[in-house]
Amino acid sequence: MTYIAKPRLIHPGLRKNKLGLTVRDYEGALSTLCAGCGHDSVTTGIIQAFHELDTPPHRVVKLSGIGCSSKTPTYFLRDAHGFNAAHGRMPSIATGASAANKQLTYIGISGDGDSLSIGLGQLAHAIRRNLDMLYVIENNGVYGLTKGQFSASADLGSKSKRGEANSYGAIDPVSLALSLGATFIARSFSGDKRQLVSILKAAIAHKGFALVDVISPCVTFNDHEGSTKSYRYTREHLTEIVHSDFVPLKEEITVDYEAGGAAAVTMHDGSVLLFTKVAEGYDPSSREAVFSYLMKHQASGKIPTGILYVDESGKDMHELNRTAETPLSEVGFETLCPGSAKLDELMDDFR
Amino acid sequence: MTYIAKPRLIHPGLRKNKLGLTVRDYEGALSTLCAGCGHDSVTTGIIQAFHELDTPPHRVVKLSGIGCSSKTPTYFLRDAHGFNAAHGRMPSIATGASAANKQLTYIGISGDGDSLSIGLGQLAHAIRRNLDMLYVIENNGVYGLTKGQFSASADLGSKSKRGEANSYGAIDPVSLALSLGATFIARSFSGDKRQLVSILKAAIAHKGFALVDVISPCVTFNDHEGSTKSYRYTREHLTEIVHSDFVPLKEEITVDYEAGGAAAVTMHDGSVLLFTKVAEGYDPSSREAVFSYLMKHQASGKIPTGILYVDESGKDMHELNRTAETPLSEVGFETLCPGSAKLDELMDDFR
Amino acid sequence: MDNVKVDRINEFAFKIANTNGTGSASANGLIMQAIFRMGVPVSGKNLFPSNIQGLPTWYEIRVNKDGHTARTPAFDLIVAMNAETYARDIQELQPGGYLLYDSTWPLNPALKREDVHFLGVPLAQMSRDSFDKPREQILMKNIAYAGVLAALLDIDTKVIDQLLEEKYGAKQAMMKSNHLAFKLGYEYAQKNFKCPLPFHLKAMDATRDAILIDGNTALALGCVYAGATVAAWYPITPSTSLMDAFKGFCHRFRENKETGENNYCILQAEDELAAIGMVIGAGWSGARSFTCTSGPGISLMSELIGLAYYAEIPAVLVDVQRTGPSTGMPTRTQQGDILTCAYASHGDTKHILLFPANPEECFYFAAHAFDLAERFQTPVFIVSDLDIGMNDWLCPRLKWDDSYKPDRGRVLSADQLEKMEKFLRYSDEDQDGVTSRTFPGVHPKGAYFTRGSGHNKFGRYTELPHEYQEVVDRLSRKHAAAAKYAPAPIVHTEEGATVGVVSLGGCDGGVREAIEELKKQGIICDYLRVRAFPFADSVETFLRAHTKNFVIEQNRDGQLRTLLMAETGIEKERLKSLLAYGGFPLSSHHVVDGIRQQLGSQS
Amino acid sequence: MDNVKVDRINEFAFKIANTNGTGSASANGLIMQAIFRMGVPVSGKNLFPSNIQGLPTWYEIRVNKDGHTARTPAFDLIVAMNAETYARDIQELQPGGYLLYDSTWPLNPALKREDVHFLGVPLAQMSRDSFDKPREQILMKNIAYAGVLAALLDIDTKVIDQLLEEKYGAKQAMMKSNHLAFKLGYEYAQKNFKCPLPFHLKAMDATRDAILIDGNTALALGCVYAGATVAAWYPITPSTSLMDAFKGFCHRFRENKETGENNYCILQAEDELAAIGMVIGAGWSGARSFTCTSGPGISLMSELIGLAYYAEIPAVLVDVQRTGPSTGMPTRTQQGDILTCAYASHGDTKHILLFPANPEECFYFAAHAFDLAERFQTPVFIVSDLDIGMNDWLCPRLKWDDSYKPDRGRVLSADQLEKMEKFLRYSDEDQDGVTSRTFPGVHPKGAYFTRGSGHNKFGRYTELPHEYQEVVDRLSRKHAAAAKYAPAPIVHTEEGATVGVVSLGGCDGGVREAIEELKKQGIICDYLRVRAFPFADSVETFLRAHTKNFVIEQNRDGQLRTLLMAETGIEKERLKSLLAYGGFPLSSHHVVDGIRQQLGSQS
Ligand SMILES: Cc1ncc(C[n+]2csc(CCOP(=O)(O)OP(=O)(O)O)c2C)c(N)n1
Ligand SMILES: Cc1ncc(C[n+]2csc(CCOP(=O)(O)OP(=O)(O)O)c2C)c(N)n1
Ligand code: SF4
Numbered sequence A, B: 001m002t003y004i005a006k007p008r009l010i011h012p013g014l015r016k017n018k019l020g021l022t023v024r025d026y027e028g029a030l031s032t033l034c035a036g037c038g039h040d041s042v043t044t045g046i047i048q049a050f051h052e053l054d055t056p057p058h059r060v061v062k063l064s065g066i067g068c069s070s071k072t073p074t075y076f077l078r079d080a081h082g083f084n085a086a087h088g089r090m091p092s093i094a095t096g097a098s099a100a101n102k103q104l105t106y107i108g109i110s111g112d113g114d115s116l117s118i119g120l121g122q123l124a125h126a127i128r129r130n131l132d133m134l135y136v137i138e139n140n141g142v143y144g145l146t147k148g149q150f151s152a153s154a155d156l157g158s159k160s161k162r163g164e165a166n167s168y169g170a171i172d173p174v175s176l177a178l179s180l181g182a183t184f185i186a187r188s189f190s191g192d193k194r195q196l197v198s199i200l201k202a203a204i205a206h207k208g209f210a211l212v213d214v215i216s217p218c219v220t221f222n223d224h225e226g227s228t229k230s231y232r233y234t235r236e237h238l239t240e241i242v243h244s245d246f247v248p249l250k251e252e253i254t255v256d257y258e259a260g261g262a263a264a265v266t267m268h269d270g271s272v273l274l275f276t277k278v279a280e281g282y283d284p285s286s287r288e289a290v291f292s293y294l295m296k297h298q299a300s301g302k303i304p305t306g307i308l309y310v311d312e313s314g315k316d317m318h319e320l321n322r323t324a325e326t327p328l329s330e331v332g333f334e335t336l337c338p339g340s341a342k343l344d345e346l347m348d349d350f351r
Numbered sequence C, D: 001m002d003n004v005k006v007d008r009i010n011e012f013a014f015k016i017a018n019t020n021g022t023g024s025a026s027a028n029g030l031i032m033q034a035i036f037r038m039g040v041p042v043s044g045k046n047l048f049p050s051n052i053q054g055l056p057t058w059y060e061i062r063v064n065k066d067g068h069t070a071r072t073p074a075f076d077l078i079v080a081m082n083a084e085t086y087a088r089d090i091q092e093l094q095p096g097g098y099l100l101y102d103s104t105w106p107l108n109p110a111l112k113r114e115d116v117h118f119l120g121v122p123l124a125q126m127s128r129d130s131f132d133k134p135r136e137q138i139l140m141k142n143i144a145y146a147g148v149l150a151a152l153l154d155i156d157t158k159v160i161d162q163l164l165e166e167k168y169g170a171k172q173a174m175m176k177s178n179h180l181a182f183k184l185g186y187e188y189a190q191k192n193f194k195c196p197l198p199f200h201l202k203a204m205d206a207t208r209d210a211i212l213i214d215g216n217t218a219l220a221l222g223c224v225y226a227g228a229t230v231a232a233w234y235p236i237t238p239s240t241s242l243m244d245a246f247k248g249f250c251h252r253f254r255e256n257k258e259t260g261e262n263n264y265c266i267l268q269a270e271d272e273l274a275a276i277g278m279v280i281g282a283g284w285s286g287a288r289s290f291t292c293t294s295g296p297g298i299s300l301m302s303e304l305i306g307l308a309y310y311a312e313i314p315a316v317l318v319d320v321q322r323t324g325p326s327t328g329m330p331t332r333t334q335q336g337d338i339l340t341c342a343y344a345s346h347g348d349t350k351h352i353l354l355f356p357a358n359p360e361e362c363f364y365f366a367a368h369a370f371d372l373a374e375r376f377q378t379p380v381f382i383v384s385d386l387d388i389g390m391n392d393w394l395c396p397r398l399k400w401d402d403s404y405k406p407d408r409g410r411v412l413s414a415d416q417l418e419k420m421e422k423f424l425r426y427s428d429e430d431q432d433g434v435t436s437r438t439f440p441g442v443h444p445k446g447a448y449f450t451r452g453s454g455h456n457k458f459g460r461y462t463e464l465p466h467e468y469q470e471v472v473d474r475l476s477r478k479h480a481a482a483a484k485y486a487p488a489p490i491v492h493t494e495e496g497a498t499v500g501v502v503s504l505g506g507c508d509g510g511v512r513e514a515i516e517e518l519k520k521q522g523i524i525c526d527y528l529r530v531r532a533f534p535f536a537d538s539v540e541t542f543l544r545a546h547t548k549n550f551v552i553e554q555n556r557d558g559q560l561r562t563l564l565m566a567e568t569g570i571e572k573e574r575l576k577s578l579l580a581y582g583g584f585p586l587s588s589h590h591v592v593d594g595i596r597q598q599l600g601s602q603s
């Protein structure tokens, strides 16, 4: 932690965070995505979230699979190690990286194809292990990089650019995660930066697997009339059923809220998540209540957004495995190797 | 359909079905599983179900992955083609077989390892396609064939034979299927043959994907004190929240039930599913209600059984694809090949 | 040397540098097709990035009266539409060549090259002045450079009119815009430059019986004609357009327009593991089924490929190769999967591979592949590549022999089964390596339990060494037997040849051109093009006939050479590698230089 | 010929035929360990089915004073406890051999063989008479035959007492039962048979510095000693016991008994694709990590193996081979994954393979594999097999050199990075093929974007041919460079040798025994055992020294031979295959017969 990136350039107008870094210091290479692609907005949100959380960029590990979405880790946190894995295999790579070094912050970026088709099994099992990471699905209902085939999150009946209607039902990552016991589940929209950033910050603070499904339209292949993942459709069907604010540990909690109208969840690191505007009777700590809400909204064609479910009590993979505090990658060889005397002793067991 | 198996041996005492076949004619090779293995009881249930449904054995295709459970297709319906696929890959093989011949009856047998770990993605997508098949998970919470490792359905804290406690939460195939939009979901217990057979029959009659999760204890590796998939534990924690009867199309419906106390679902082929004893307020046609029930029972340590969810309105893979009525494997080459004249015409498009 | 001093008719190459996502495909296609319609042999290579919008892309067009259509890296003219790549593009011009650029903005003087002619046309300006909508301005700028090219290269404008009529006949507004844009460019060039350039076109009659088609489309069409009904795949460049084309043809030929019923089933699988599973399931159940993929997909399919091999289930896999390893360069070509395909899967496995050299063979090999897969009850790979699969090639019109009957191999009918005492799945009574199979649902006697676990000739589980060996030994014989049924190598011998040249697939054009060139330079080569594995006996015969054989292929490790060493009796000393693996299609220059150099250094 | 006429001391073989799931392992282990403790070289081969209960299983024990521990198919004595396999078992006896059976039930007279001695012991009866619980009756029946064997073979009963004491010291009831059962058998034999048999044991002093250990346990221990901390796997026979052992050793050596904290992380993955992903993630992040699997797992891992190769990430994979293809015979041994491992993944890829021959090498090769993986930043395969991995082998005690320091290869520290101008991941300044890497979280300057897509030497995305080639060419040099660091071949030359013998892995014992035998028969062989790929130069030197080299391996297709042909300069005519692939460990008989036959047919 001693080698914090030096601020690159002095942009006099830019706010510095506690590390003295401006938002520019959290950026990456120039995007090569299509102009207007939702994924670029998500990138901006991520940059802002990390900046606001005062995270040292090089203590972050950013990973992805393959797809337009999976290219985006190059576009943020240039000082963080990145791993552009194979299609659908990011969760396992992240699991291994975390196993080797539990002290870093892990963020994975994936697409709906990457996560819900080829990578569904790995996603499900990362959830099951409650791997401590933020997992973002940049969900556009299509395979962007391979030019517009329907993905598994394409809604039944949604039209492709060529006019074909999708004949299969959608896999909804939110309900899926709920059924698999995920401990943090949220949905947002790339076009709603305010909400997105606050969700991302809470998700990063969450100890355990935080799934954030972001509807992120593909302007090139899925933003036309008839698509249910277009900017227009999404804007018209969004409903923020949970409005939450994330209050980092170090800030004083000054947010004003009526008693009864808000619920507060204390995160693992002591920061607080305030549910300030919650649909009536919504209980983000009850799987069944959340599932009910999802089903009802689905039936009425609405897309519920917000932090939909949180459970801060779950143990993460390392707690479950009782991994030592020192990252395994840093434990000295002397500690790891039992040495010749112990071997000699052990040999007697094999006689 | 003209080549129906001839009854093999005359067992005077055995009931003959409409095809003149006795239950013996639905058997297979001798089981090589451990004495007392739950899977053998499931085999018996399958034999009985097909016999009672008067299904011509050779019009059934039986498939499996790899595992003790996946060996069982050899033990029933010796006149049916069988396919012992690779570990976790049965759903895709079944999908292809069905694509080639939609007129056969498909039954897949899998294990919790085969379906919930390596095969999770394929299972999920077979559900999504609503592939018309009966899919049985013989769920024992362990990898039987590889000698007792925990599977993904092992409950948190369940003890292995060596005394280790499982540290991860279980993946419940029933909630998973619910979140994925499965159209028929049931759970049973290998020790409850009556219930199992009636569920299997309904599942076979169902048009679309029918998931039947059968708790099927592994006597060798997971039937000890401390296991939550043992015979004893299962018996003690079972609760039949839905008692249903399946009434095949051709039988007259004479079952007596109080109005309001039972619900009836008409299956695709016209047969009827009667929910005769239903936990108060249980609605097998509402995903959210079913999910609530599951969560509540899970919290109280109960294992709900019965036909938990049915939706006969869903289109199956072939309807979604509008596949021709004649099995593709039987369409004549003359029909398939456009011929030289058409080709010549087509060539002008490439100039 | 100034290559363009003398007039060269129908023998030159040019390329258009652009940014992807700007819709240049129709302009490029228009030019290419117009040349084709003028009866002049032409080929196009699309070098596009693995990205959707905003990165550099090139479209290379080669015109060659002798029909050489391999890629050439020697450009006489470059249309530089992408400021980002100006520097590189200018460097790639032949001395004396022409650079056509958009003079709306001034050209950086630092980029100037003394030995190159610069032709500035204010394309963006012209387009902005004539069209309103931003999108149209971008598109029409492209059509405008097509107009300039037409003037510079003497493209028949009547042909252009005709093409626009065919394309936009129904959409008058579009037609008008295109005409206008084309004219703007054409007239600007006529007015400002000396047209045509010293290299240009002149109508010929060399494409009358030809078509322009890409390999993926041709292969998809072959699958339709072969009677394939089940296709399962997962999208991956450069194989995606194959399934798109298959879907299009099925839509056209396999749908009952009255009932809406389909005589096909295309399954977009959740991944490649599932795709091959579906193909195997369908093949097992009696449908002709296939998948198309690229390298990463083959890796993912390997476990189930072994299952199909061992359980003896027909399957056709098209591997449209791209540059590996790993994700590699998804939009660049290579022949890097030869060994992977030949020995795919753990344990002792060997597969049948077909190597088409062009779209024409893609079409014919499709039917051949299904016949082999069903005759030998095993996976068959059609090993194509991005260059063949995605570029438009000049080919003879495809023909179909209506007397063709699919070779379904040994399949027992219900009647045959009814008459049999007992059906034994893997029993090889007549010792030809192939045994009889049955389809599910046909007859109870045909039932057996298909498995990838150890089985004996009766299809029953076994762990006995001799029973196990009996089956795998037969598989080995069966594989060898396929050599006689697979496409035979194409051999071209020359009087006085001193060296052999061996190659495969998409190398063919470049190699043939190089052999002609070498002959002019006094180096006479015999040529054998491998078209299948297992190798026909004639391959070894050819190799034996030369002390030195150059094995030319597009990968780093000389994979075909390895396979030849491993699977023929030839001494490896006779086999010299000549490799190209940077991701671009092979050009004859590379071959000529490579052979000369190797001969030189040893003579 | 009656093999057992003359007394044979410490030189014979016997086997116990049983049903799996009946708990015979402890009886068999007791016998085997007792012989070992008597100082006599012994080995055991467990031939078990892919099933949990009720199918035939055999345990073969060979005693050989000269230390030959390869499997032998010539049995002097068979304990026939499984009525189902009586017929087969009796057939497998040497003429003059002994069949020990349970005479509780009469033996079917049809099974009698004139040239064999039948020894009936009412084992079930005895056990039923002495024990109450059904489970105990079954188990003690086994201990009773151990007693019979002790008498027949003259096993030192004091050693047995000692072993039972060690095992059951704390459980007096168990101890008593075992003693009783053993005594029942022992005394019955003493009373009813002429003890000992003509072949029997006599204490020696040949195992003082030895241990009995299986390869999976030894390899797991090696991983602990090498400092591996992250292990990810998916259960598969025959690799499962490796991870079980690793877990056990970690439990013993890597847990902080006070805090309960673990200096390791074992992840049971959801499948093999995830297992290798985890290993790669951990290796990338700076932990020594490994997986163990068998053939099907390697197939499933192939895509990510290519990623690790191309992105240059260390990973150790243990392939405990079983009989393929596909699911094959999961409980039978084979060396069928050699080619699959060498070239795993699509595109141009080549990997480092180590071939341990026995548990001892499994232990030492583990540390070696991690050193190679980190030095060369690439996947390294330890190619073991079921025979080595799951059977107990007689080995010298394992030793550890405390001065060993792990070779972590080129890793830049925070301080080094701080001082650097710019870190370039794939830039090979000193041209030795290996470049510097960094771990995440260490220093901002160390950050780079790891990718399986085309990259240049700076680690940045590229689609340019020369940039791409520069990197893959270096990978090729890097692979070749590993030859010098990998375990060198073991060469044994003999004065007057006329042929070369080349082999690998678990064939070693059988081959060495065969070479001794052949020498007695006048055929003198030189022997080279390959221990790694890429091949050391000495491999080619050896092959060149012989016009005829027999390549002995356990697969159908001669995969080592193929690799030798492809990857050395040797003429293939010098390489003759001698294969065994039925699933049983290689025996010297097979080698002797094979070589004699091939020499005979050509001389
Ligand atoms: C094994 C494998 N199969 C297929 C591909 C081709 N491929 C690249 S990206 C992609 C889909 C990406 O879709 P998604 O994850 O939704 O990302 P998007 O581009 O829409 O952001 C596919 C199929 C691949 N790279 N690897
Ligand atoms: C690719 C692959 N990996 C691993 C295995 C080993 N394997 C065989 S069965 C099995 C697990 C079976 O568990 P489950 O499906 O629950 O079946 P059960 O034996 O418990 O009925 C495993 C891991 C395999 N056959 N193939
Ligand atoms: S193709 Fe779609 S997802 Fe990909 S960069 Fe363009 S807009 Fe974004």
Ligand code: SF4
Pocket (backbone or CB within 6 Å): B032, B033, B034, B036, B037, B038, B039, B068, B069, B140, B144, B145, B217, B218, B219, B220, B221, D052, D053
């Ligand atoms: S090991 Fe378990 S699952 Fe397998 S056959 Fe025995 S009891 Fe059944």
Ligand SMILES: [Mg+2]
Pocket (backbone or CB within 6 Å): A067, A111, A112, A113, A138, A139, A140, A141, A142, A143, A144, A151
């Ligand atoms: Mg997408």
Ligand SMILES: [Mg+2]
Pocket (backbone or CB within 6 Å): B067, B111, B112, B113, B138, B139, B140, B141, B142, B143, B144, B151
């Ligand atoms: Mg199980």
